[in-house]
Amino acid sequence: MALLEVRGVVGGYGEADILHGVDLDADAGEIVVIVGANGAGKSTLMKAVAGLVRIRAGSIAFAGEAIANAPAETMILRGLAYVPQERNVFPSLTVEENLAMGAYARPAQAAAGMARVFALFPDLVQRRRVAAGQLSGGQRQMVAIGRALMLEPRLIMLDEPTAGLSPKFCALIFERVQAIAREGVAVLMVEQNARPALAIADRGVVLAMGRNRATAPGPALLADPEIGRLFLGG
Amino acid sequence: MDAALYAATLLTLAAIYAAFSLGLNLQWGLTGLMNFGGLAFVAAGAYTAALLTAAPSGTHVGGFGLPWWLAWPAGALAAALLALPVGAVSLRVRTDYLAIATIGIAEIVRLAVRNEDWLTGGPLGITGIPRPFEGLGQPWGQLAYLGLACAAVAGLYALAEATARSPFGRALRAVRDDEEAAKAVGKNPARLRVQAFVLGAAFMGLGGAMMAAFFKFMSPEALEPVTVTFLVWVMLIAGGSGNNRGAVLGAVAVWAVWAATDWLAAQLPGELATRAAYVRLFLIGLALQLILIARPQGLIGERIGTQR
Amino acid sequence: MLELVNFYLLPGLVLGAIYAMSATGLSLVYGVMRFAHFAHGDLMAFGAYAALAAVDALGISPWAAIPIAAAATVPVALAADALFYARLRRSLPAVLLISSFGTGLMIRAGLYFVFGPTQTGYGMGFTPPLVLGALRIQVRHLWIIAGAAVAALALHLLLTRSRAGRAMRAMADDPDLARITGVDVAQVIRLTWAVAAVLVAIAGVFLGIDTQLTPGMGFNVLLASFAAAILGGIGRPWGGALGGLLLGMAEELSSFPLIGGAPLLEPAYKTGVAFAVLVLTLILRPQGLFRGM
Ligand SMILES: Nc1ncnc2c1ncn2[C@@H]1O[C@H](COP(=O)(O)OP(=O)(O)OP(=O)(O)O)[C@@H](O)[C@H]1O
Ligand SMILES: [Mg+2]
Numbered sequence: 001m002a003l004l005e006v007r008g009v010v011g012g013y014g015e016a017d018i019l020h021g022v023d024l025d026a027d028a029g030e031i032v033v034i035v036g037a038n039g040a041g042k043s044t045l046m047k048a049v050a051g052l053v054r055i056r057a058g059s060i061a062f063a064g065e066a067i068a069n070a071p072a073e074t075m076i077l078r079g080l081a082y083v084p085q086e087r088n089v090f091p092s093l094t095v096e097e098n099l100a101m102g103a104y105a106r107p108a109q110a111a112a113g114m115a116r117v118f119a120l121f122p123d124l125v126q127r128r129r130v131a132a133g134q135l136s137g138g139q140r141q142m143v144a145i146g147r148a149l150m151l152e153p154r155l156i157m158l159d160e161p162t163a164g165l166s167p168k169f170c171a172l173i174f175e176r177v178q179a180i181a182r183e184g185v186a187v188l189m190v191e192q193n194a195r196p197a198l199a200i201a202d203r204g205v206v207l208a209m210g211r212n213r214a215t216a217p218g219p220a221l222l223a224d225p226e227i228g229r230l231f232l233g234g
Numbered sequence: 235m236d237a238a239l240y241a242a243t244l245l246t247l248a249a250i251y252a253a254f255s256l257g258l259n260l261q262w263g264l265t266g267l268m269n270f271g272g273l274a275f276v277a278a279g280a281y282t283a284a285l286l287t288a289a290p291s292g293t294h295v296g297g298f299g300l301p302w303w304l305a306w307p308a309g310a311l312a313a314a315l316l317a318l319p320v321g322a323v324s325l326r327v328r329t330d331y332l333a334i335a336t337i338g339i340a341e342i343v344r345l346a347v348r349n350e351d352w353l354t355g356g357p358l359g360i361t362g363i364p365r366p367f368e369g370l371g372q373p374w375g376q377l378a379y380l381g382l383a384c385a386a387v388a389g390l391y392a393l394a395e396a397t398a399r400s401p402f403g404r405a406l407r408a409v410r411d412d413e414e415a416a417k418a419v420g421k422n423p424a425r426l427r428v429q430a431f432v433l434g435a436a437f438m439g440l441g442g443a444m445m446a447a448f449f450k451f452m453s454p455e456a457l458e459p460v461t462v463t464f465l466v467w468v469m470l471i472a473g474g475s476g477n478n479r480g481a482v483l484g485a486v487a488v489w490a491v492w493a494a495t496d497w498l499a500a501q502l503p504g505e506l507a508t509r510a511a512y513v514r515l516f517l518i519g520l521a522l523q524l525i526l527i528a529r530p531q532g533l534i535g536e537r538i539g540t541q542r
Numbered sequence: 543m544l545e546l547v548n549f550y551l552l553p554g555l556v557l558g559a560i561y562a563m564s565a566t567g568l569s570l571v572y573g574v575m576r577f578a579h580f581a582h583g584d585l586m587a588f589g590a591y592a593a594l595a596a597v598d599a600l601g602i603s604p605w606a607a608i609p610i611a612a613a614a615t616v617p618v619a620l621a622a623d624a625l626f627y628a629r630l631r632r633s634l635p636a637v638l639l640i641s642s643f644g645t646g647l648m649i650r651a652g653l654y655f656v657f658g659p660t661q662t663g664y665g666m667g668f669t670p671p672l673v674l675g676a677l678r679i680q681v682r683h684l685w686i687i688a689g690a691a692v693a694a695l696a697l698h699l700l701l702t703r704s705r706a707g708r709a710m711r712a713m714a715d716d717p718d719l720a721r722i723t724g725v726d727v728a729q730v731i732r733l734t735w736a737v738a739a740v741l742v743a744i745a746g747v748f749l750g751i752d753t754q755l756t757p758g759m760g761f762n763v764l765l766a767s768f769a770a771a772i773l774g775g776i777g778r779p780w781g782g783a784l785g786g787l788l789l790g791m792a793e794e795l796s797s798f799p800l801i802g803g804a805p806l807l808e809p810a811y812k813t814g815v816a817f818a819v820l821v822l823t824l825i826l827r828p829q830g831l832f833r834g835m
């Protein structure tokens with residue numbers, strides 16, 4: 001049984017459902033990439049797993065425990081970390097304080113966590129006392145990912161971590177993501193830069209209008225001509 | 235006879251409050267604008283009408299001895315003119331600042347009323363304000379004035395209803411419920427809000443003019459934030475904001491409770507009577523809380539447009 | 543010149559310190575809960591009267607009564623939140639604002655009921671001012687300024703050095719993100735009320751020491767507190783503190799006879815300064831000095 005098992009999830013904001021029965025698996029050490037058109041429900045799916053969007057039907061299990069509709073603030077202690085698509089740092093807090101917030105639930109682990117994050121993203125060391133709101137997009141993304149890694153989660157969800165970043169930063173982020181997965185962390189990632197992301201994905205999931213459209217190893221999806229035409233821009 | 239007079243007095247005041255409450259409903263109920271300075275606009279209307287209708291006096295400018303049917307619209311106009319800059323400044327920014335700015339304007343107006351003796355008579359106030367129909371004697375004069383007040387409120391009600399149903403009213407609700415969507419279809423939220431704010435203030439100004447004529451006397455004492463501003467909020471929320479019938483019903487119902495408790499408290503001996511007034515103040519605050527929590531839509535909820 | 547310092551600048555600093563403490567709490571509440579808390583002034587009056595009760599009952603000085611005032615005001619804020627605001631958390635901010643107006647009225651009514659409507663004071667008697675060269679300073683003014691400085695330092699340490707304070711700032715930045723990191727929102731909200739209540743209760747005692755007590759005293763400074771908070775940038779506690787200091791000075795200086803012996807502004811209209819500052823802020827720099835939220 002996989003670390004994260006999403007089965008037939010239905011839900012959305014208020015009245016209207018956005019997700020109409022989505023399945024998803026992610027296992028330790030695996031990189032799972034979700035792709036799909038704008039508005040397909042990729043972010044909504046992540047929010048549902050993170051406990052920020054209520055689901056009406058279906059189940060979500062993490063490490064064998066049912067977590068559907070559990071309060072969002074309990075997820076981090078279960079080992080499930082989440083980096084939202086936008087607004088993923090505390091802009092008025094410094095880099096260091098942002099990272100400390102990542103260890104809010106277990107302050108004793110803050111020092112060790114910070115050392116690990118600074119080793120993973122050495123660029124941040126110099127800027128540790130700078131307010132996150134003043135950082136460039138790439139640095140901000142590093143802070144956000146670093147924050148999520150502070151308590152050594154078993155699963156990390158990244159919603160478009162490379163959106164708006166230069167190719168140099170994209171490559172860096174993808175490279176770090178692989179490093180994170182090699183440590184045995186499950187990585188669930190939504191990506192608009194679908195080709196490079198699928199290239200490193202153990203599993204690719206295509207979402208369309210709140211439903212699974214296709215699931216296959218990343219390179220296989222890349223090779224599928226129809227998927228390529230419909231979702232990967234030719 | 236006494237009972238009839240008493241009832242006429244109560245009903246006249248209820249009608250005046252209904253004018254305030256209809257004005258607040260245009261602002262808050264229909265447009266979502268928080269006006270916690272109703273007092274300022276009531277004062278503008280009351281003093282304008284008082285100065286225009288009172289006999290000339292040595293203690294302040296005027297009076298001009300004009301007839302009420304000229305002075306009342308002038309009172310409404312004065313309130314609207316006061317509302318225009320307040321709304322224009324605070325609504326450009328965002329709506330919760332309006333609540334604060336209106337508290338400020340109410341304070342300034344209260345200070346001006348107390349201190350600008352040449353204009354308002356200061357603490358002595360303006361005396362000898364004629365009341366329409368008082369020549370008819372008791373009780374007919376009172377009853378006729380009640381009729382006039384009710385007719386004025388009926389007119390305001392009709393105007394408020396027409397506004398709510400007009401394209402303008404629909405635009406206001408659209409802005410209230412979803413500003414972005416309203417912008418997307420080409421509405422100008424800031425301008426619509428200012429227009430609604432000014433119109434609502436004019437209602438309050440007219441109510442103020444009616445109040446000055448009814449009391450025949452206007453002084454700073456008549457302008458207490460609790461009775462002129464806060465009570466109106468309770469009336470509107472209790473009646474059902476967004477609904478003009480609710481605004482009128484709330485005014486009458488809450489005024490009835492207010493007046494009845496006033497009467498009850500007055501039956502208590504000396505010191506207890508003043509204390510009872512504070513208990514009543516406490517209870518009215520509590521009532522507001524309970525309505526907000528248990529029945530946010532009020533006695534009758536909004537009829538037209540979407541539920542909030 | 544010395545007259546300016548002794549009779550306008552120093553009192554302005556004192557008033558400013560009081561506004562600053564009130565505005566800081568107001569801004570904290572706004573930042574964490576996103577609504578304008580209209581009962582803030584009445585909480586201040588409650589603190590002042592709680593100290594009065596302690597002074598009368600125990601025969602202590604109002605300075606010694608400050609902890610009692612703070613301890614008495616915190617439960618009031620927490621109760622208002624638990625009974626009213628918590629149930630309205632999902633409503634529009636405007637509804638919470640109206641509810642807080644009701645809370646303020648209830649507090650004020652309670653003060654009227656218990657203490658009556660007449661002005662009173664802590665009965666501190668007259669103490670001659672300290673004379674430092676040409677400067678003449680009221681001792682109580684020194685204490686108020688020092689007290690506000692200590693409160694500011696304590697708040698600074700809480701917000702930057704403690705886990706709970708960081709969580710408060712995180713909530714103000716982004717409540718959803720704060721939840722994701724495991725912050726217990728209800729707990730942070732309670733802490734915010736406690737901090738705001740302590741600050742505003744101290745401000746109330748200071749105001750009572752500097753002037754007089756009336757049950758309406760809090761409502762009278764509400765406008766100034768908001769003007770200070772908006773001037774500083776609402777949701778930014780330090781902005782509120784700076785805004786409070788500036789506004790206090792501006793209010794006192796407004797009656798300075800700069801031109802030909804007549805005060806710049808009739809003292810009766812002092813409250814008008816707060817309104818003028820508010821309006822000018824809204825026109826010239828609506829986000830406030832420190833880019834509020
Ligand atoms: N907070 C919200 N309230 C209501 N509807 C929302 C909200 N957020 C998103 N939606 C709607 O839900 C649908 C799916 O949005 P979602 O953010 O999940 O898409 P996405 O696949 O992540 O798209 P993108 O690639 O643009 O990020 C969209 O129609 C969107 O308008
Ligand atoms: Mg998305």
